[in-house]
Amino acid sequence: MKATIKEIVENDLCIGCGVCISESKSSKMILNNKGFWVPKIDNSFNEMAVKVCPFNPNPEKEVQDEDKLSDIFINNYKFKHNRIGKYNNVFVGYSNEYRETSSSGGVATYILEFLLKEKIVDHLFVVGQKDDRYGYQWISDVRDLEKISKTRYYPVNLEGLFEHINNKVGKIAIVGIPPFLKAIRLKQYYYPEYQEKIKFLIAIISGGVKGTFFTEYLAQKSGINGKFYNPEYRLKNLDSTAIDYSFGAFDSNNIFRKVRMQEVGNMWGTGMFNCTASDFSDDVTGELSDITLGDAWINPYRKDGKGHNVILTRSELADFIINEGIKRNELIIENIHIDSFIESQAGAFRHRQMAMKSRLNYFKSKNNLIPFKRKRLLENIPIEYKLVQKQRLKVRNRSIALWLKYKDAALFDNNIKNDIKTLKVYTKIYHKVQIIKKKLGIKSM
Numbered sequence: 473m474k475a476t477i478k479e480i481v482e483n484d485l486c487i488g489c490g491v492c493i494s495e496s497k498s499s500k501m502i503l504n505n506k507g508f509w510v511p512k513i514d515n516s517f518n519e520m521a522v523k524v525c526p527f528n529p530n531p532e533k534e535v536q537d538e539d540k541l542s543d544i545f546i547n548n549y550k551f552k553h554n555r556i557g558k559y560n561n562v563f564v565g566y567s568n569e570y571r572e573t574s575s576s577g578g579v580a581t582y583i584l585e586f587l588l589k590e591k592i593v594d595h596l597f598v599v600g601q602k603d604d605r606y607g608y609q610w611i612s613d614v615r616d617l618e619k620i621s622k623t624r625y626y627p628v629n630l631e632g633l634f635e636h637i638n639n640k641v642g643k644i645a646i647v648g649i650p651p652f653l654k655a656i657r658l659k660q661y662y663y664p665e666y667q668e669k670i671k672f673l674i675a676i677i678s679g680g681v682k683g684t685f686f687t688e689y690l691a692q693k694s695g696i697n698g699k700f701y702n703p704e705y706r707l708k709n710l711d712s713t714a715i716d717y718s719f720g721a722f723d724s725n726n727i728f729r730k731v732r733m734q735e736v737g738n739m740w741g742t743g744m745f746n747c748t749a750s751d752f753s754d755d756v757t758g759e760l761s762d763i764t765l766g767d768a769w770i771n772p773y774r775k776d777g778k779g780h781n782v783i784l785t786r787s788e789l790a791d792f793i794i795n796e797g798i799k800r801n802e803l804i805i806e807n808i809h810i811d812s813f814i815e816s817q818a819g820a821f822r823h824r825q826m827a828m829k830s831r832l833n834y835f836k837s838k839n840n841l842i843p844f845k846r847k848r849l850l851e852n853i854p855i856e857y858k859l860v861q862k863q864r865l866k867v868r869n870r871s872i873a874l875w876l877k878y879k880d881a882a883l884f885d886n887n888i889k890n891d892i893k894t895l896k897v898y899t900k901i902y903h904k905v906q907i908i909k910k911k912l913g914i915k916s917m
């Protein structure tokens with residue numbers, strides 16, 4: 473039976489990409505009371521709206537998942553890997569010019585600059601400062617690039633892409649997280665005129681989509697009580713490791729306040745303030761993009777607070793840009809083994825691919841709608857990891873309910889600490905059991 477956009481939203485399967493809005497006469501994206509973008513539900517969606525949804529429970533067979541879509545869109549590839557799909561080359565490195573002002577190595581901003589300067593594309597659709605917060609915007613002038621460097625752990629949506637694309641003359645490059653790029657590929661499949669027009673896709677590896685509550689909480693943790701602006705999520709500590717970064721924002725007296733993320737605790741592994749749908753994306757590495765960029769949190773690169781990207785290429789154009797950057801001495805890049813790349817995202821593969829079946833079963837048992845997922849990635853996980861999964865889901869749900877109730881970081885911390893403690897205990901047990909299993913020669917994760 474076909475699902476509707478309303479059902480997808482009600483079952484927490486909406487990631488807030490906003491591509492369905494392009495298939496509606498009157499709907500628009502709204503921020504819901506949990507701090508996530510969702511489409512406003514009305515009767516104006518046509519039958520294509522669900523077809524372009526990346527979490528459609530009943531997709532058409534030809535485009536049912538990332539494997540099928542990559543057969544259509546990713547053709548000139550050298551290698552294929554079970555967990556990361558098709559690819560050509562694997563690198564680690566940074567951009568000389570943009571490293572300092574970027575989140576990781578600045579390669580995203582470098583590529584965008586290259587695409588515009590070399591007139592490979594005419595417009596970028598990228599995330600940057602928008603009004604007093606962050607959102608996608610159109611950029612056609614290289615001089616505006618500095619506005620868009622840096623990762624924003626803030627909910628954004630692609631609503632404006634298909635609203636304005638037909639008024640844009642020339643070609644377009646887009647930066648996005650994997651499920652957003654899937655929605656764009658679906659749109660390109662059903663509307664082939666966008667295949668040439670959308671020339672280049674950069675995937676940003678994403679540990680999850682955080683709602684607005686995440687920023688509100690961090691602002692309070694940095695010492696701001698009340699209004700704040702210009703939040704910065706990835707302030708580097710050049711004298712420390714890459715993982716030792718800070719959050720900061722201006723308070724209403726124009727004082728910039730900061731908090732080290734290591735002091736706040738593990739905001740990613742716990743799933744706090746995460747959008748549920750991001751747990752249902754088994755595409756960790758942006759398999760439908762021309763190029764994928766992430767943080768090189770592996771040795772020896774993690775020791776360098778200036779930051780490095782891990783990079784996967786999937787198209788000739790992506791390899792051309794990287795090679796040109798190296799030749800021009802603008803990119804400092806070296807090849808790494810695919811296993812190192814996989815190691816850099818090990819937690820994400822465990823959570824989003826290996827534990828997918830257990831999450832699907834759990835949601836099914838609650839009579840929830842579930843999205844269509846690649847069968848080849850579904851596997852059984854041991855009981856000790858199922859416990860971690862269940863507790864993570866609890867922490868995620870509690871984090872949103874508690875912030876809705878208190879909007880106060882001290883009260884929030886006090887009320888969630890026991891759930892976090894339990895998660896830590898389960899995680900410790902899980903790790904210990906894996907060590908014992910390895911020693912005994914039993915299959916471990």
Ligand SMILES: Cc1cc2nc3c(=O)[nH]c(=O)nc-3n(C[C@H](O)[C@H](O)[C@H](O)COP(=O)(O)OP(=O)(O)OC[C@H]3O[C@@H](n4cnc5c(N)ncnc54)[C@H](O)[C@@H]3O)c2cc1C
Binds near residue numbers: 577627
């Ligand atoms: C929500 C989120 C979660 C992430 N989780 C991980 C992770 O688990 N593991 C990992 O290795 N890397 C993760 N990253 C990616 C990482 O933080 C860097 O963005 C990436 O390595 C590119 O770094 P850079 O220095 O090349 O980017 P920069 O040169 O600083 O440019 C950043 C680019 O990201 C775009 N951008 C900023 N915010 C968003 C957003 N919310 N959605 C889409 N695009 C955006 C901007 O348009 C810009 O083009 C995450 C990024 C985001 C946005």
